[in-house]
Every structure is written in C-alpha cells, then in structure tokens.
Amino acid sequence: MKRTAFALLVVALAATSPAAAHRLRTSTRPVPASAGVLDVQALDRNSFALIQLDRVRGHLALPLLRRSGATLVAAELGLWRLQREIARQIVPELTLGRTLRRVVADHPLRRPRTHLHAGDPLLPSEYWLKVVGANRVEPPGPGVPVTVIDTGVDLSHPEFDGRPNTLALNRQTVVGPDDDHGTAVSSVVAAPANGIGLVGVYPDALLQIWDASPRGGGNLSNEIRGILAGSRRGPTVINLSLGSEEFDPIEEEAILLALSRGSLVVASSGNDFQEGNP
Template sequence: MPRIRARLAFATVGVAAGALLGIAPSTALLPAAPSAAAGACEPGTISFIPDAPPALAMLQADVVGSRATGKGVLVAIVDSGIDVGNPHLAPVVEGGVDLVGDGERADGLSDLRGHGTAIAGVIAAAQVPGSGLRGLAPDARLFSVRVFRGDDDESVEAGFGPSVERMAEGIRVAVDRGATVINVSMSDIPDDPGLAQAVEYARAHGSLVVASGGNRSTSASTDDGPRYPGAYPGALAVGAADAQGQPSDASIHGPHIDVIAPGQNVLSAATGAGDCVYSTDFPASSFATAYASAAAALVAEAHPEDGPDGWIYRLSASAARADLDARDDAAGWGLIQPYDAITMLPDASTRGPESPFFDTSASAVRPAPGSVVLEHRAEPFVITKEFALVLGILAAAVLGSLGAFIVFRRQRDEPEGPTLAETTGGLLTREVEAE
C-alpha cells in the first residue's frame, strides 16, 4: 500500500486493516490525478492548481459568502493532524493537540498521513497567489486534534492507528477547547458507549459533531447500515455525492445518513506541498464530511442561537431533493445547500425532517393513502348527475330552437345594414388597438 512518505495521493485503506481495527478513516482517497505537473502532490513540491474546486459550484458558494463566511467559528478536525506549513493553512490554524504520543509535535500540527490536511483545506483554505483553492468557510478557524498517525501496518502495529477510544477523547478535547463544529471523517460499525457519550457531551455543550457515513472500501463490512459516531442523535452523518451531485454507491447507505455532499474530484491542500486533486475515481465520504462541516460553520455563524439540533435541521430541511417530504438511505434528505440553510425561515409548514422549532407533523402535502370501494348500486349523487345531464341536453335543444326563431324574425323585419361578421370584425380590431 502506498505510504504518505512516498506520495501524497492517498491509498485506499484495506478492508483487512479495517476488520483488524474495527475502525478505519473513511477516506477511499485514491491516487490523485492533479491537473498540475507530475509530482505536484509530493512533499517538497510546492505546486498550485489555478482552477477553483468544482464542488463549490454545487454548494452555492457564489452567493453564500454574502451571508456568512465562518467568521468567529472554530472547527476542530479530529484526524491525522494538520500540516500548518501548507500556505493555505498557516493563516487559519489556531493550534491543536496531539493524542497519539508517537513523538510528533505535541500541538498536533504535523500530518504524516496527509488526511487531516486535506480535510482542513476543504473547510477553510485561505487563497494564495496562483491557486484556485479556497475553503467553503474561508473565515473559519481550525483546531487540530491529532488522534492517529496512519493506517499502514507499521502505525497499526505500534498502536498509533485509528481507535475508537482516541476518537471519543478527541471529540471531548475539541469541545473543551471551544470548537463549535467538530469534523470526524471517520466511522465505526459497533455502537460504542464511550463514543456515544462523547457525542452527547458535545451536543450538551453546544458543539456539533459532523461525521462520515462510511465508505465501502474502508469499512470492515460493505453491508449498508449505521456507522458511528454519525448515527448517534445529535450528530450529522454525511454520505458522498458524485461529480453530478448524486448519491454514490461508494458510500455506505442506511437510516443514519442525514445529508450528502460532494466527495469526488476534490481540490485541497497537501502535506509538505501545495495543491492536490483527490478522489478522482469515485467519491469519498471524508471530503463530503468536510464540506458539510464547512456548511455547518456557515450556518452556525448566521444562526448561533439555533444550536446543534437547529443547525442539523437547517442543513437537512433545505437540502436539494426531488421529494420534499421524503428521505432515503442513500441521500438522506439530499445535497446540502448552505445559502438555503441560512436564509430559510422555518415554520410549521416547512417540509422535510422533524423540526426542533415547530410541530411539522402536518406539513406534508401528500394525501394520506386510501382505498376505493366499488359498489354496483347507484348512489343518489350519481343519479342526480345523470338526471341533470338529461335536463341540460333538453334545455339546450329548446333554447337553440327559440334562438333560431328569433334570429329569423329579426332578419325578416329589420332593414339591411352591416353583416354580423363585419360588425364582429370591427369590434375585434378596436380591441387589439386599444391594448
């Protein structure tokens, strides 16, 4: 399996490693195909890509900046660390902490795996000359909570791989350091009490955990079903959308999925380098989670009083979907739309998920299903309609005969003048001119 030291274009985490750990970063970050020169993603090569991230066009980035930029919101990234040396990230990272204990920087601002750095760039990358990269929430501030060194065999055997315990500890540390939004681009299959308590701790302190819904290529099981911490109440579980904004089968589906976000052809920051394009072959929920975290930061800035449940509701109720009244296990409530989430005015008629603000149980306009009973006997209403139809026909015949008689009498008695067709034509002409 390729290592971060060999190339920043991340390798897919093996299913065997996921089965061994019981947890794996939801990456599916395949070898990148950057539009810059060969080697652009490698450490030591500072190369920038001038194109803007394609996901921004799907996420209303052209208009949402007029309402919120993430200013005043601290986003914690519970991950492999953040390379603060990347020029996109140096201005936006406020610090961090290391929970791995592998001898790297105690402030969590190193990243041998490169995963956390890429997540950070999606959320809040600052613009630099020659690069089109910018974060969806460019004025948010980032805090690194380093909870694993890597998912390679060496890291796992040394005890520095991903673990549920460090993930839960990382969430608590993020809350205590004042994070409003906590990005967890990881997932686990078993329901762990310590992890559940960490998510509830965040919720109780006004922090929102945004977590990956899971990837088939990195999960110990490819079966659909809940993945944690995203499936816990108070967390936002995110699935990956493809380049067209549609839900991807590369993501785990299930009742835990709240929304989807772009996860393919992702332009972001690279460790020890500049820009890199990730996940070109198929979508990864890690990046979708990052975009959802950025959107949550925008909503939290605009509506701080709503709290975690309100932010989840806004992002879910405003998401783009074909049926406003229905969610499904692939797309949840749909593709996030940050501007719509900020500008929506929730009330009792708002369609979609259950609202924390109003009773929306009667908001769906779809009629309740019913059954039609056919009977052979004629109902009184049917008889009335048939009788009225017969009377109408007779009345029309009588009136028609009477009208013809009157016209005949008038033509015989009145002097000659303009014809009816001439008179009507004149009226139509005058009407058109008057308009």
C-alpha cells in the first residue's frame, strides 16, 4: 500500500512539474490584447519583434525561443528578437505559460529633424555653415539674444515678416538697394527654418536689430549707441559686420563696457585685406 501511494505521489509531482506543466507549443492564434503588446499596429508595420520574458518564469521559454530562431538582445533584460510572424505564433503560448512580460515592435530609429531639414531652398549655397561648423551642431532653443548692429533690416522681407523673437531696438530704415546689408547679415545670423530662402546659423535667436545708418550712411556714434543699447538689455552676442581703417579708443571703451555686462562682441575681419586693410 505504501509503495502504491509513493508511486502515485511521484506521478502527481511529475505531472505538476514546471517542465510538464509549461511545455510550450507554437500556435497560429492571434496575439491577445493581454499579451503585453503595447501597439499591435506598430507590430504590423515592422518586420521584427522584441520579446521580453518574465523575470521569474522566463527561463521556461528559452527552448521555444531558440527553436523559433530568436536571437538574444540583452540577457539582463530577458530580451529576444525574432521575426514578427513567428512572434505572433508563439506569443499566445508564452502568455498561457506566464513567461511573457511584453512584446513590442523592433521599430527603426529616426534621426531628429534639425534646423537644416526644413527645406529652405538656398541651404545648399550656404557654404559658411560648414566653414564655421554650424552644420555639425544644433543651435540653442529659442530666446538667446543676438544683437545685429548694421544697416536697417527690411522687416517686410519673407525671412522676417512675422518672424517671432524679433526686436527692433530702434526704427529700421532701408533707403535704397545698397542699404540691404543689415537684412543680409540678419538672415545669415537668424533666418528661420521655414522653407523660405536661407537658414540662419541660429534660427530661433532673439534677434535684436539696431539700425546704425538711419539716413543711409553709418557712423561711429550710431554704432556706439547700438552696442550700448544691446548690452543694456542683458548679456547678448553683438555682431558688428562693419569696420573702419582707423582705431578708435571710444569704440573700444564701448565694447569693453559691453563685455563687462556679460556680452560677447564679434566683429568682422574686413573684406579689404588685399587693399591694405588689416
């Protein structure tokens, strides 16, 4: 009697052992919603799936995964990769065996869109972006001030008509076709990525513009007013795409004052080097 009872006990234990109770088989049943599929449509759009096994019972599914051609992605996460259709076949059994934690699509990663992907038609001609390395980095987000001191900016130009974060520090005048330098410089600095014309080095800058030639001809006094007006509002990058053949100590003093206020002053090196202008 004792031998019979012992034999029955052995049979019962064998029948309820993990190896017997959770023998996994393939199935063609659809993936149930409870299987941990986060986005069934995303799974349909991709050729491969990622299966993450349960942390406690997942080891029971290893033979089935290997027979199904799955490849191990990360042992620490219990993560496996296999073809989508095969995943659909075995997920129901993994679910019934309580060995599945989740299954998701192994979707491709997309490069983030940058300011150089807005389709601005003149972008291929902007050689200076590569020269200064602006094509290798993404500029800051909106709001860092850049002050352009130049001729007036044509605010009706497509690059600036409705451009956010544009602040005229004084009245802007464009008195003729030769007075477009400020518009051109401001476009190089901060033209928005809007599918029109150029893309600026910093498209989302808080563009502060100062017209240093209100009557069509710039002079030192208007330049100094612009330097102080820009730096008075707080730290800013001040762009001076202008110059003179003479050193002026008052101009230097204005620049040093702007520097003491936390601003950075960037001046052009001049276009007349071959004519003797250092």
